[in-house]
Amino acid sequence: MSTAFTPIQLGNVTVPNRFLMGSMHLGVEGETGVAHRMATFYGKRFEGGVGMIVTGGISVNEEGKGSKSFFQFLDPLHANELKLLNGALKGKGVMCAQLFHAGRYAFDRNCVAPSAIRAPINRYVPRALTEDECWRTIEDFGRSAKIAHEVGFGAVEIMGSEGYLLNQFFSPVTNHRDDYFGGDAKRRMNFSIEVLRAVKKNLPEGFPIIFRMSGIDLIPGNPSFEEVIGLSNALRDENVTALNIGIGWHESRIPTISQLVPRGAWVPIARRIKEQTPGVPIIASNRVNDASTIEKVFSEQSVDMISMARPFLADPFIVQKLANGHSERINTCVACNQACLDHAFQEKHVSCIVNPVAMNEDKYNFKKTTNPKNVLVIGTGPAGLEAARVAKELGHDVTIFEKRDQIGGQFQLASHIPGKSEFNETIRYFKNELNAIGVKIQLNTEATIENIKAKNSDVVIFASGVIPREFHLKGLELLPHGSYADYLTGKFVPGKAVAVIGGGGIGVDVAHRLTEENDPTLESYNQKYNINSFTNAMIQTAKAKRKVGVFRRNGKHGAGLGPTTFWALKQELESEGVEFFQGLTYKEVTKDGLIVVFKNGEEFLYPCDSIILCVGQEKEDSLYEQYVKQSQNQKIILIGGAKDAKNIDAKRAFFEGLEAAYNI
Ligand SMILES: Cc1cc2nc3c(=O)[nH]c(=O)nc-3n(C[C@H](O)[C@H](O)[C@H](O)COP(=O)(O)OP(=O)(O)OC[C@H]3O[C@@H](n4cnc5c(N)ncnc54)[C@H](O)[C@@H]3O)c2cc1C
Ligand SMILES: Cc1cc2nc3c(=O)[nH]c(=O)nc-3n(C[C@H](O)[C@H](O)[C@H](O)COP(=O)(O)O)c2cc1C
Ligand code: SF4
Numbered sequence: 225m226s227t228a229f230t231p232i233q234l235g236n237v238t239v240p241n242r243f244l245m246g247s248m249h250l251g252v253e254g255e256t257g258v259a260h261r262m263a264t265f266y267g268k269r270f271e272g273g274v275g276m277i278v279t280g281g282i283s284v285n286e287e288g289k290g291s292k293s294f295f296q297f298l299d300p301l302h303a304n305e306l307k308l309l310n311g312a313l314k315g316k317g318v319m320c321a322q323l324f325h326a327g328r329y330a331f332d333r334n335c336v337a338p339s340a341i342r343a344p345i346n347r348y349v350p351r352a353l354t355e356d357e358c359w360r361t362i363e364d365f366g367r368s369a370k371i372a373h374e375v376g377f378g379a380v381e382i383m384g385s386e387g388y389l390l391n392q393f394f395s396p397v398t399n400h401r402d403d404y405f406g407g408d409a410k411r412r413m414n415f416s417i418e419v420l421r422a423v424k425k426n427l428p429e430g431f432p433i434i435f436r437m438s439g440i441d442l443i444p445g446n447p448s449f450e451e452v453i454g455l456s457n458a459l460r461d462e463n464v465t466a467l468n469i470g471i472g473w474h475e476s477r478i479p480t481i482s483q484l485v486p487r488g489a490w491v492p493i494a495r496r497i498k499e500q501t502p503g504v505p506i507i508a509s510n511r512v513n514d515a516s517t518i519e520k521v522f523s524e525q526s527v528d529m530i531s532m533a534r535p536f537l538a539d540p541f542i543v544q545k546l547a548n549g550h551s552e553r554i555n556t557c558v559a560c561n562q563a564c565l566d567h568a569f570q571e572k573h574v575s576c577i578v579n580p581v582a583m584n585e586d587k588y589n590f591k592k593t594t595n596p597k598n599v600l601v602i603g604t605g606p607a608g609l610e611a612a613r614v615a616k617e618l619g620h621d622v623t624i625f626e627k628r629d630q631i632g633g634q635f636q637l638a639s640h641i642p643g644k645s646e647f648n649e650t651i652r653y654f655k656n657e658l659n660a661i662g663v664k665i666q667l668n669t670e671a672t673i674e675n676i677k678a679k680n681s682d683v684v685i686f687a688s689g690v691i692p693r694e695f696h697l698k699g700l701e702l703l704p705h706g707s708y709a710d711y712l713t714g715k716f717v718p719g720k721a722v723a724v725i726g727g728g729g730i731g732v733d734v735a736h737r738l739t740e741e742n743d744p745t746l747e748s749y750n751q752k753y754n755i756n757s758f759t760n761a762m763i764q765t766a767k768a769k770r771k772v773g774v775f776r777r778n779g780k781h782g783a784g785l786g787p788t789t790f791w792a793l794k795q796e797l798e799s800e801g802v803e804f805f806q807g808l809t810y811k812e813v814t815k816d817g818l819i820v821v822f823k824n825g826e827e828f829l830y831p832c833d834s835i836i837l838c839v840g841q842e843k844e845d846s847l848y849e850q851y852v853k854q855s856q857n858q859k860i861i862l863i864g865g866a867k868d869a870k871n872i873d874a875k876r877a878f879f880e881g882l883e884a885a886y887n888i
Pocket of ligand 1: 635847874
């Protein structure tokens, strides 16, 4: 791993390797009594080899809080909680406090900004700061930096990207001022420069000050690349310790960290900034999650450090595993956002679908049992895999029966959707991990009453998952048709005009696969979103491979899917001409297509040559129902889709696997 494991000097701190754990709001901030839980979470990541961790944004004053669940430096209760946090982490690594002000992104009627322009993602119109108030806010950054040092932080990061206050001052889209803090690009920079000066003035010599600046805002009309370089150079000239390159604003219509984004997509921007800003370490961030992307970054010397955020939720030991050459055992972040960013936006505590222990480390401490049992797990979907892994880690003897010739269950099926090939990493992780820790996996072994009995285990965990629901409609036999499972396994090959019956998560995913067969690449992504224009990034319309219509009886398409990701998928499908129909009943299929009746009574023929059924799933619990009646003196646990197919997803399945192992 070339230079990845050489130390780097950031001010008076020597970071042992080139990784930074990027800033993540954990969803528990703003409360007292949370220091222990946070310290256990961060402590695990230090133990796993990262040398410096940036906290989620900590507001520099009251109006800068993004929401109620934020710490605020000037609040003594919060400062004390942060002191407890740092006390608990003393000697483990360097905690870096992110100095944060939400500006017009604060979900509060008293929000402030450079100009009174409402953010599309906020219902409140901000009040424009007066020039005096600008100076007072700058002072708050300085005071907060001083408190950060006093309460035990070893570094600070000034939040100047992602569309928050400093970024709002730098952008002509949100800064319409004509004073010291607005006008030409130079004056739009002044707020950032003055904040850096104030922070520096309040900290001892050599105290590391990272500035998270926006490499590209992804808002039409955003600062030009030359202006961005103007800012990076100005910050360097003010002796900032390092520049961490953030990407995109929260209101941007370009997905920046989801599965629609190829790995390493933003390294080239950080690299261009590095090339034109010699003399200061540059940190690349966003969507770097695997060994080969990391290796490429360092072997090409694109940047000096990599910031990873979500990959540390998925695997606290990612750095150690990379260092020891055990990347095959990394539990890779699959960029789904389901338990991290979605939770943060819903003001729930953050965790991770593939590692539900994240942020629950104080509850699940993996102490070995004193009463080891023989455990049989049936099924290797997410629920069974996690149950088996955790049960073994707790000291039990574990065997799995899987009827198919590979592990993964529906998650494996999902990996055929563009972008969801990330799920193959989870399957690779479990395969290697279960082998390494000694779980016995019996593939091609369908569990039956007889072979379960013969195994004579103390505990049987049924994780037999779900199967596609059957569906009958007059005339369906007149057109080629198949279930989503038939389509994704290649058993059914649709034609050129397809009606997808069912518009839940799977229906929408199937539409995605019908319009686009491959994962996004750097070229296809840059082209799709016109990224190379730099100031005019937006989705471009494209001609899809097929005509696709997605039908849903009631409710919105993709209802319940990730608030931080689904909008982008829908936007992509619409840009490829996918049509969405809802509020209807299915009447019949003829050789010309699908006939539906809308709620207003209007009958409509959708011309198509094939149909894919995505009409939901049923729990596969028949074996459990039979077995439970005849077993004696055995603990039997039912989990995942097999327990309840309604709204089942991998997040719930992994979590129930974890819980089941703890309930043995
Ligand atoms: C196209 C698609 C996209 C999806 N996208 C997402 C997503 O983005 N995010 C998300 O959270 N979820 C997603 N899901 C849903 C997710 O995959 C499922 O909710 C999850 O896999 C359910 O996990 P499970 O362990 O309960 O069951 P399953 O994944 O159904 O696994 C059950 C396993 O048990 C085995 N089995 C059954 N009976 C027996 C038996 N008698 N003996 C031995 N083995 C048996 C099966 O072969 C299977 O391997 C998607 C699903 C699909 C189809
Ligand atoms: C749950 C969550 C909370 C975040 N909170 C912050 C934050 O408070 N400040 C910040 O600068 N970035 C925040 N981010 C953005 C991350 O620092 C990072 O840029 C993003 O997750 C992409 O990088 P990754 O692919 O390595 O995760 C957050 C991300 C997540 C997932
Ligand atoms: S929930 Fe999904 S995106 Fe978030 S850290 Fe886990 S795998 Fe990554």
